[in-house]
Amino acid sequence: MHESKDAIVIRDVVKSFRKRTIRGEYTTFKSELLRWLRGERQADEARLITALRGINLTIPKGKTMGILGRNGSGKSTLLKIITGIYAPTSGTMEINGRISALLDLGAGFHPDFSGRENILINGIILGMSRSEVRERMDEIIAFSELGDFIDEPVRTYSSGMYMRLAFAVATHVDPDILIIDEILAVGDEHFSKKSLAKMTEFKKQGKTIVLVTHDLGTVANWCDCAAWLDGGRIREVGEPAKVIRHYQQALRLAEAQGTPLMAPALSPGGGALPGLQDADASAPGASEENGASAGLPVELRSVELVAPKGPTGVVVDTEQGLEVRVDFATLRPLSDAGFAVDIRREDGTQVYGTNTFLESVSLPAPLPERGTMRFIIDRVGLSPGRYLLDVTARSSNGTAYSSGSQPSSFEVRSPIESEGLVRPPHRWIIESQAESQHSAVS
Incomplete structure (x- = not known):
């Protein structure tokens, strides 16, 4: 076998x-x-x-x-x-x-037992022997970062402390x-x-x-x-970016139709979202190598990132600019079409998102059969790190007109260390208040 x-x-x-x-x-x-x-x-x-x-x-x-x-x-x-x-x-x-699960917060914890005692109990429930749990006890406690609270009843824990303990146990039982x-x-x-x-x-x-x-x-x-x-059914399984696009498109369509965002199990069909207008996301054998093969009206033929002083495949300083050039083709006349740009950090955190509708950008109507869209960032202003930039074509109500493209990657570097996501333009001013204080005292 x-x-x-x-x-x-x-x-x-x-x-x-x-x-x-x-x-x-x-x-x-x-x-x-x-x-x-x-x-x-x-x-x-x-x-x-x-x-x-x-x-x-x-x-x-x-x-x-x-x-x-x-x-x-x-x-x-x-x-x-x-x-x-x-x-x-x-x-x-x-x-x-062997399965280890993190479901409901604090599930499986006895509120009157200490964190240490709950580690032992949950480790045994998850299939470890008592000696195995004790061997890993110090490692689990160290990962949870609970300190002296580990010997306090878990009913005294905050929700974050519950999560720390639950995650530490679940990931240290070798599932x-x-x-x-x-x-x-x-x-x-x-x-x-x-x-x-x-x-x-x-x-x-x-x-x-x-x-x-x-x-x-x-x-x-x-x-x-x-x-x-x-609605209780699998709508689509596949490459994450593609599934997410279809999901977001269905959400926007539902919102435009006034469909509740909750999916009630008692409603007919389980409260499923409406079908996609331009392409059936779940159609067997549907190909989405580009907009044409997906039946969508805009094909994004290339997405190129260009630094002001360098080639494609960019590394830019936080104080430099960046240009996005998108060559596109339309398969039919579109009078209500625009473009959206989304920038995310490598871990998935959204940094910035905008589109031509939000910014009232005037585009040719209809879009030309062949054209280039240029999105120019005068100053990147991001903290050092790696970022992903995605471009899509869409209608004003959010209907996808293109299947999107593989997100383009770029790296931001800076000789100045900083924290957070962005580095806004700024300057420092230090003023002495000695004279004003002296005048007040006199």
Whole structure:
């Protein structure tokens, strides 16, 4: 028997919950029996909330899968089925490897036990022996940075301290598969960077990571593949940037139509987003090597970054400028077309985003069949680091007119050290107030 190359295989999984109604009176066996005989019980049982509606998903070993979707689309339910907290109503699940999960904040912690005691308990629950947990105890405590609080009851912990302890335990039990559900958003910037470094170490070790997050930048820049969950169904699986574009396009379309951003499980179709206007994101075999193959009306043929004193493939000083040149072609006349530029740090943090509609830029109507769009930044003004710049063509209501392009990378350097994301123009002035103070005293 050969070993499976897939860490998780989900086949036709459905999960339904029985809708409970809180009754205003006490019930007895007699009253419940009478309700059953009258058929009321059967009617209640027929009222189900279906959170997952036939999920098929395969996650290969050693890959990082980002799962995105609106609130109520079934993401957390899917993770709880993967981790065994819920059993599927129907369908099958195959898990190959030890799972460690970070789901609900503080789940599995006893509030009256100390952090140290909870490490021991959770380590054993996750499959380690008592001696193995004790061997790693100091390492776990050091990573959590809880200091003397480690011997205090966890009910005295803040939400950030809960997260630190939970993440430290989950990542030090040597799991094959790590499941994370939005919990990292609780941490401060320092611990978030530390957590991301730990997960990057996991990736290099060939571990499998499944991440649910609303931070699309993290999915785009850190995940190997993405799955879009919509109305309890898998809408699309594929390369992260492509899935994110389709997801954002559907969100903009829903907003334009006045569709609620919540995805109610009780609504027909599970509250799914409307279908995309220009291309079916989930169509089998759909190719998106460029706008033409995707059926979109604008093809971005090339995106070039040009430094003022250097070639493409730029390294710029924070005080220098940068020009973006985009050669494009249109496949049909477009009178309502514009361009959007998005700049993100390498870790996915958005630095700046704008478009021609926000800035009331006058473009030819319709756009020419062939043309060049130039976006000129007079002064970069960013702190040193590596950044990604993405360009897309779109309509005024957000409908995608191009499939976008591979984000272009550039590096910012500066001889002056600074902190944060940007370096705004500034100067220092120090004035003495001795004379004014002397006058006040006299």
